Amino acid sequence: MSEDKPDLDAAYRLKTPEDSVRLYREWSQSYDAGFAAAQEYRLPNAVAEAFAAAAGRGPVLDVGAGTGLLAARLRALGVEPVDGIDISPEMLAVAAAKGIYRATHLADLTRGVALADRTYNGVVSSGTFTYGHVGPGAFDELLRLAAPGAQFALSIHTGVYRDAGFAAKLEALGAQITDLRLEEVAVYGAAADASHRDHRAVIALFRKA
Numbered sequence: 604m605s606e607d608k609p610d611l612d613a614a615y616r617l618k619t620p621e622d623s624v625r626l627y628r629e630w631s632q633s634y635d636a637g638f639a640a641a642q643e644y645r646l647p648n649a650v651a652e653a654f655a656a657a658a659g660r661g662p663v664l665d666v667g668a669g670t671g672l673l674a675a676r677l678r679a680l681g682v683e684p685v686d687g688i689d690i691s692p693e694m695l696a697v698a699a700a701k702g703i704y705r706a707t708h709l710a711d712l713t714r715g716v717a718l719a720d721r722t723y724n725g726v727v728s729s730g731t732f733t734y735g736h737v738g739p740g741a742f743d744e745l746l747r748l749a750a751p752g753a754q755f756a757l758s759i760h761t762g763v764y765r766d767a768g769f770a771a772k773l774e775a776l777g778a779q780i781t782d783l784r785l786e787e788v789a790v791y792g793a794a795a796d797a798s799h800r801d802h803r804a805v806i807a808l809f810r811k812a
C-alpha cells in the first residue's frame with residue numbers, strides 16, 4: 604500500500620484497517636480539493652439530505668467521518684450536534700479544524716468503539732462501506748450505540764452491497780430494525796474520471812427498533 608499515491612484507485616485497493624491508516628494519513632491534506640471537489644464527490648451531501656428528509660435528528664454519529672464533508676452538510680440542514688469517528692487521526696484533525704463536530708473519536712470500526720450504549724438518535728456514513736474499507740460486521744456495533752428509534756442513513760457502494768454481505772446482513776438484522784428502504788444515488792458527478800463516473804451507492808435508511 605505505502606507505494607501507492609493517495610487517490611481513489613488506491614482507496615478501492617485497501618485490504619486492512621492498517622492500509623486505511625496509511626493511505627488516509629497521506630491523503631488528508633489533499634482530500635477535499637484534490638479528490639472531493641475534483642471528482643464532484645456527491646455522496647456526503649446525498650446521505651445528509653436523505654437523513655434530514657427522513658426526519659433524522661441529533662445527536663448524530665458520523666461513521667468514517669473523514670474530513671467532515673457529511674457533517675458540514677448536516678449542519679447546514681440544521682441537524683446537530685454531530686460527533687465523528689474515524690480510524691485516521693490525520694483525517695479527523697482536518698475535520699476537527701473545521702469546527703463542525705461536537706467531538707471526534709479515533710476508533711477502528713472493525714474492533715468496536717469505546718462509546719456508551721444508546722447514545723445517538725442518528726447514525727450516518729458516506730464512503731466508508733465500500734471496497735477495501737469496512738464490512739457489514741460493524742452494523743452490530745452501530746446498533747449498540749444507537750438509541751431505540753434512532754434513524755440510520757448509511758451509504759454502501761453497489762459494488763459491495765451483495766458481494767460483501769451487506770444485503771444479507773440487513774436481512775439478518777430482522778426485527779432489530781424497522782422502516783428499511785434503499786435509495787440509489789450517484790457517488791460522483793459528471794466531472795469525475797471516466798472510470799469512476801458511473802459508480803453508484805445505495806443509502807440504507809432504517810430505524811433501530
Ligand SMILES: C[S@@+](CC[C@H](N)C(=O)[O-])C[C@H]1O[C@@H](n2cnc3c(N)ncnc32)[C@H](O)[C@@H]1O
Pocket residue numbers: 614620623624627646647666667668669670671672673688689690691694710711712713728729730731736737
Ligand atoms: C472515503 S473516506 C469517506 C470520508 C467521509 N465520510 C466522506 O464521505 O468524505 C473513508 C473513511 O473511512 C475511514 N475508515 C476506513 N477504515 C476504517 C475503520 N476500520 N474504522 C473507522 N474508520 C475507517 C477512513 O479513514 C476514511 O476517513
